[in-house]
Amino acid sequence: MTTPVPTVTLHNGVEIPQLGFGVFQVPDAETAAAVSAALEAGYRSIDTAAIYGNESGVGKALAGSGIPRGDLFVTTKLWNADQGYDATLKAFDAGLERLGLDYVDLYLIHWPTPARDLYRESWKAIEKLAADGRIRAAGVSNFQPAHLERLLDGADLVPVVNQIELHPGLQQSELRALHADLGIATEAWSPLAQGAVLGDEAITAIAARHGKSPAQVVLRWHLQLGTIAIPKSVTPARMRENLDVFDFTLSDEEMAAIAALDRGLRTGPHPDTLH
Template sequence: MTTAIPTITLNNGVEMPQVGFGVFQVPNEETTAAVAAALKAGYRSIDTAAIYGNEEGVGKALAQSGIAREELFITSKIWIADMGYEQTLEAFEASLQRLGLDYLDLFLIHWPAPEKDLYVETWKALEKLYADKKIRAIGVSNFQPEHLDKLTAGGSIVPAVNQVELHPALQNREVIAANTGHGIVTEAWSPLAQGAMLTDETIEAIANVHEVTAAQVILRWHLQQGRVIIPKSVTESRIIANLDLFGFELTSDELANIDALDRDGRTGPNPDTFNG
């Protein structure tokens, strides 16, 4: 199998790797080793966030890697507490400093927080950072269709990406449809449902047919649906396996059988209890 990673073209022409490495819930002191293992395995897209508390760990791994900056695709996000125009500009610079970078490839509003009604104002700060060439692409995370509608009406740039929780049991089809309608790429966080779907009988049966792991089946399902994915692991063997997705292809029947596992009864975690 090959580890060549395909890219998806964002709505501003920027090429984004379709498979990235996520560090959600990885402690800062473990992040450097995990990201180093990912880079060694062939990942070039790394996804972090201010609220994760591990941007410094990511930055250290990037600095130690020796990989040219232009070969990397680095994403971070602004949290609810830093929303607002001036606050966003300051928080972005703090993220850059922690990462040890001069620019980001993608910067996201982590949560719409509609009760604060600051996401359009925050978006205008992202638009300024984009115009100043400090970010190659800007987007959002955990936005529902109504949030996207308001943002696109109030801003001058359509988000390039909407990163949402998405896996076989939570397929967020209305969000995907809204993203598609706006020309926004869907990126799946928690693409493996934090391991909850790995013992599903349907997925295990498909894995046996292709002689791959259940995780590889789920990640391949995402890829064939045209999504960007950011699987997370701190185990080197799983980090490698999660990138080894290009030597097999799911049939249309297998894709449909995984589609049928949808139990979409929620829209994601509560930001009040969200710790990643």
């Protein structure tokens, strides 16, 4: 029996599972099988993006799952080359068709790409999609404080989520504090730093103490921070392991030991420089 995944209520009232399943770098041909295994393991939140090239595979798995649409939470993202008002609307339609859905639960601007300075136009288009009921929640990804502040100047909607690289090696304290002030939920991509933090002595010691894996300890840390996390795996046993994090609690001392691991470790590009 799988323990139900707790949800986070976004500021517009929509609930998102706190632990989801990401499909970054999963080839489209393998995506349907991976997502089907994740759904079987108990995941109900699936995170994809136009640039991943696997929205069709996600849609295939969702269609074949037999799970009611209302029990699923599907996120996809607008790619940088499709920013701008009209281009955003067109890109959204194409993504929806690939997914085979009538709506998505969360639509994100994937990167701010500040040099192009089109994210405010894209946001206006996303506000229209939200008003038309084609997306249940509107958010952003990889936005820095300056990008958020510029986006909100003249915006009708505040993003419900900012999906950012976040793990013990890159804890983004300033950005998370701004999210808290604005009512924006923090969602972590690369929540395990692609494995780069799993050998840290503080984490392995905590894992041994609880009889858990280092990955389970890091995911538990995310949950206790209040973060939404989307670990990715194509191995069914690992998928199940990543969900098995609701039967133990990290102490204040253990949370503090992990907090001390912050070292500005990025596994992906810096949002100020990606075009």
